[in-house]
Amino acid sequence: MDRVEIEQAIGAARVLPVLRTPDAAGAVKAAETLLDAGLNVIELTATTPGWADALAGLRRAHPAAVLGAGTVTTAEDARRALDAGADFLVSPYPAEAVRAAVGETGTPFLEGGFTPGEVAAAAGRGIAKLFPAHVGGPAYLRSVLAVLPGARVVPTGGIALRDVPAYLDAGAYAVGVGSDLVKAPDPAKAVRELIEVAK
Numbered sequence: 001m002d003r004v005e006i007e008q009a010i011g012a013a014r015v016l017p018v019l020r021t022p023d024a025a026g027a028v029k030a031a032e033t034l035l036d037a038g039l040n041v042i043e044l045t046a047t048t049p050g051w052a053d054a055l056a057g058l059r060r061a062h063p064a065a066v067l068g069a070g071t072v073t074t075a076e077d078a079r080r081a082l083d084a085g086a087d088f089l090v091s092p093y094p095a096e097a098v099r100a101a102v103g104e105t106g107t108p109f110l111e112g113g114f115t116p117g118e119v120a121a122a123a124g125r126g127i128a129k130l131f132p133a134h135v136g137g138p139a140y141l142r143s144v145l146a147v148l149p150g151a152r153v154v155p156t157g158g159i160a161l162r163d164v165p166a167y168l169d170a171g172a173y174a175v176g177v178g179s180d181l182v183k184a185p186d187p188a189k190a191v192r193e194l195i196e197v198a199k
Contacts, residue, residue: 001066003106006087007127009066010108011152011173013041014198015164015191018070018156018178024050030182031058035065037188038195043068043090043176046077052084059085068110075101082107092131092157094118099125110154116144123151127173134158138170145171161190165197 001009010016017034019042021027031042031054044055046069058067069081070090078101081089088108091098095111102109111122112129122128130141133155141155155167156176161184167175177194184190 001087003108006066006108007152010041010088010110010127010154013039013066014168014174015039015194016041016043016068016154016156016174016176017181017191018043018045018176019048019182020045020071020178021048021182024048024054027051027054028057030187032061033187034181034191035062037191039191040064041066041068041174043070045070046073046081047071052080055081055086056084072098074098078102090129090156092129094121112156116147119144119151119153120148123148123153127152127154129153129176130155132157133167133176138163138166141167141172142170161194164194168198 019027019030027044027048044051066087068088068090069086072078072081072089073091073095075097078098090110092112108126110127110129112131113119113122119128130153134157152173154174154176155172159177160180164175
């Protein structure tokens with residue numbers, strides 16, 4: 001898939017699972033559950049021990065899935081993620097080193113920001129990540145988008161499953177959901193319900 005197709009897949013998914021787990025085995029298990037439930041876009045985070053090997057294994061097992069690496073803040077981690085087969089990279093805040101590392105590859109980079117200026121700068125280069133989104137909630141996202149018409153913004157950070165529809169209604173391109181999805185009693189059921197809501 002090229003850059004445009006990957007970005008379109010993220011938007012079409014509407015929900016972006018952010019898997020921050022204590023170990024690689026947990027990340028793989030969670031990813032497999034979500035992929036089997038119908039989500040084809042998954043983000044593993046670079047804070048998980050062994051994340052690169054987990055990402056590479058998922059890439060081999062699910063060649064058609066759109067797999068990303070999150071919490072990527074250094075050029076070294078950017079290169080590791082790309083070598084492991086990441087389709088896109090995500091940072092929690094402006095990360096010039098990562099931007100430079102992916103610049104020539106054409107890999108989508110969802111650069112994080114919180115202030116309108118940071119979000120505007122990231123959105124000018126592609127999809128922007130609003131983090132931590134829970135601080136301002138859907139109302140803050142709506143206010144930011146009011147002055148950035150056409151911006152593609154993915155709010156992430158502290159978002160509960162029940163709040164996903166509100167963020168989508170506020171104009172989110174997709175919504176990043178982490179611990180609330182992974183810790184759900186039945187993650188597969190939660191995913192199916194989210195997919196229905198997000199249609």
